[in-house]
Structure formats: C-alpha cells, structure tokens
Amino acid sequence: MRHRVAMTINGTQYEHEVEPRTLLVYYIREQAGLTGTHIGCDTSSCGACTVEMDGHSVKSCTVFAVQADGAQITTIEGLAVGSQLHPLQQAFWDEHGLQCGYCTPGMIMAAKQLLERNPKPTEQEIRLGIEGNLCRCTGYQNIVKAIETAARTMAAQAGKEVKAPAAVS
C-alpha cells in the first residue's frame, strides 16, 4: 500500500506517494530530485547521506520517508544563500577539505550540527563530531582544518556573542 507523504526540504514543500519501504535518501534524490545528498555505504556507516531532519543530523539511508512525513529537512543544497556559500562550504573550498568530494555533503551536514551544538570545538571534539562520516580519500586533516576555519568565520559573523551549545536537554 502506498502512502502520501509531505515534507519541507530546503524551504520547499514536496508531496509524493511512496512505498513504505522507500528510504528517505532515495526520496530526496529520486522523487524530490535533490542529488546533492549522496548514497555511500547504504548501511548507516559512512554518513554520505547525512541530512538535517527537524534540527537533528540523521543518516537518511536509515530513515523511512514515511517517518519524515511532516518534517523539515535541510540538505546540502539548502545551505548557500543565492551565490553566497555557507561558511562551511567556503571553508571546505579554502582549506582543500575535499578530494573526490563524495563524502563532502555529509561531512558538511555533520559539521553543521557539531558547530550548532559546540561553536568553538577543539580539534578532538571536531574529530568526534564527524566520527559518523567516512572519507575514503582519508583527507581528514584538511576536513578538520576546514571545520576549524568555519567555526572562526561563524563566530566572527555572530559578533561577540557566541551562543552556548544549543541542543542540551
């Protein structure tokens, strides 16, 4: 039996019929047509499919589209404002935080969650923050540098008031 699902992705409302077994990542790529989110391992390990769902980073290969009915989703395509890249995108560019680029959308979405929770992470905290994301080019050094750079840019943009970690309950 097919189910009708509706969700907001990057501010745009999408509505489709899906089979219950449709995974969110396939819905995003094939039905919403947003192919910035990648499928890597398809086994909840590599993090290439990381998107934000209702404010939390999730591996969209391990969520059914029907579970995201009514959710607010942000994908890598939702970060730039016009031609203005998000500070994380700019920092990955500036610091050579990518080689083949396959893991990059997931890395950036995981890093976004990390910096929202901890705007001034140490190197160790950055490495733990992206522990759910694998780079097979093994370019972690520059990925970590890129996240450090983005953290500084975002802190400067936020002015002097750097917010405390948000997602503490």
Next chain:
Amino acid sequence: MIPASFDYIAVKTVPEAVAELAKHGDESKLLAGGHSLIPLMKLRLSTPSFVVDIGRVKDLNYIRRTDGHIAFGALTTHHDIEFSDLVKEQLPLLASAASQIGDPQVRNRGTMGGAAAHADPSGDYPTCLLTLDAEFDVVGPNGRRVIKASDFFVGTFTSALQPDEVLTEIRVPAPPAGTRGTYLKFSRRSQDWAIVAVAAQATVKDRKFQEIRIGLTSMGGTPLRASAVEAALRGKSADADTIRKAAEKAAEGTDPPQDLNGSPDYRRHLATVLTRRALEQLTAGR
C-alpha cells in the same frame, strides 16, 4: 539495500500500538528510532509484513526523577541521555555509555527503548541496564506489567517482551550521592560495536567500596554481571592491589563468543583489563 515490502501503520498512542500488534501478531514489528530495525530490514534479516511506528506517540520521550528512580521514556534518544544534566549527575555510567553508541547521527535517532528491546549482547544499554538493576514498564493487551532487568534479557536478540507488548518506560534506581560510573568500550573503529565493554558504578566512602556494580558487554549471549568481581570488592578497601586482584576475576564463568574481532581468550583478557581500568578511574582521588 531495499527492505522487503511491508505495510506501515503510524499510531498516536500506546493502546493503538498494542491493538495493532495484537491484530498482526508475529507478522508485525514495532518501529521507534529505527536504528536497530531498519538495518536488519535492509539486510532482510527481518521481513515484517507490518511495521507499527510509535515514533509519533507523545509522552514517551522524557527523563525525569521519580521516587528513588530516574525514569526514561522508551523513545528518549541516546543524544538526550548523553547530554542530560540529570543523567550526567545521577547516572554517569549511562551518560558515558550513551556518548559511545554509534555516532552523532545515530544518537540523534536511536532510542533507549528500541536498543533495550533489541537485546543485542554487544549493545551498550542492555549491559548498563542490567548492571543498574533497571526495571521495564511494558504494556500489552492485558495491561501493564513490570519486568526486572535480570529477567528482561533472555538470550541473543531476545528479550522477555511478548510480540504484542510495548516497552514504555525504563526506571533506574538513583544511587547514593557521590556515586561514580563509567563505561569503557573497546572497539577497533569508533562506530563499531564493542568487542568487549565494561560498565561500572561504584560508591566509595572512607576508601571502601560501599556499593559496586560491574557489567560485561559481548562476553556471552546476553549482558552479564561480573559477580565475582563485585563480591571481591564489596565492603573492601579501594586500593590498587585489591582492585587488581578483583579485576582478574572479571571473566569468571563467562563463555565469550569467537568472531572476526577476537577469540574468547582475547575477550577474557580484555574484560580483566577494562575492569581494572574502570575501577581505577572510579576510585581515582578517593
């Protein structure tokens, strides 16, 4: 990887979930955060015809202090447990274990109830909940019943939950003030399951172990208590020599598995080393 076809039923209340499970019996599976069930379904190790989603049930996501206990709604995520001030202060063992499950994305979705019901012998919560003598609130067609942790984990991937029952709350006794806890997990890569892990909680007063609890992950078909270590420490002096001798007993009576990650002997060795390190950590400066 695509799961086998199934029909999806989203429920809003626990009684609705119980009714759907009763209707579809063995053909149905309960879905919470989905981080145990969905991977199994993708591997087609689990092929339910009906998936009953309790993810939208309100009031199953909370951490609260009750009379002498800390109560967790079954849908409380690992992330919420990792970052809860109440858990960090009262049950540091659980906060420590939660912070080591999977990775941040997994911890955002996975739930304590789901992980407990999954009863994976290499899972982190089952060992902690056994170690802490938790109790489980379960609702079925005949109403509510309470299952003790020592009766809950029956076998490998098997809990005492019946197919038509829903786990709603997990309660953990609040330990005395000043109790410390830690979860030491040994794995080759950060997201991996434990090759062996040790859960430890100790109340030390006047350099003596007043209360001591030690649990073992991945040392058998179910989570285990290291009873011989507990007995060797209860009421005894919290000194290095006592700890070292007690930790040597960590693998007593266990039958650890053989797999690609390690042999039974290697696991027995790890259990003694991790137990010693956990005890040293809990008694440092006391």
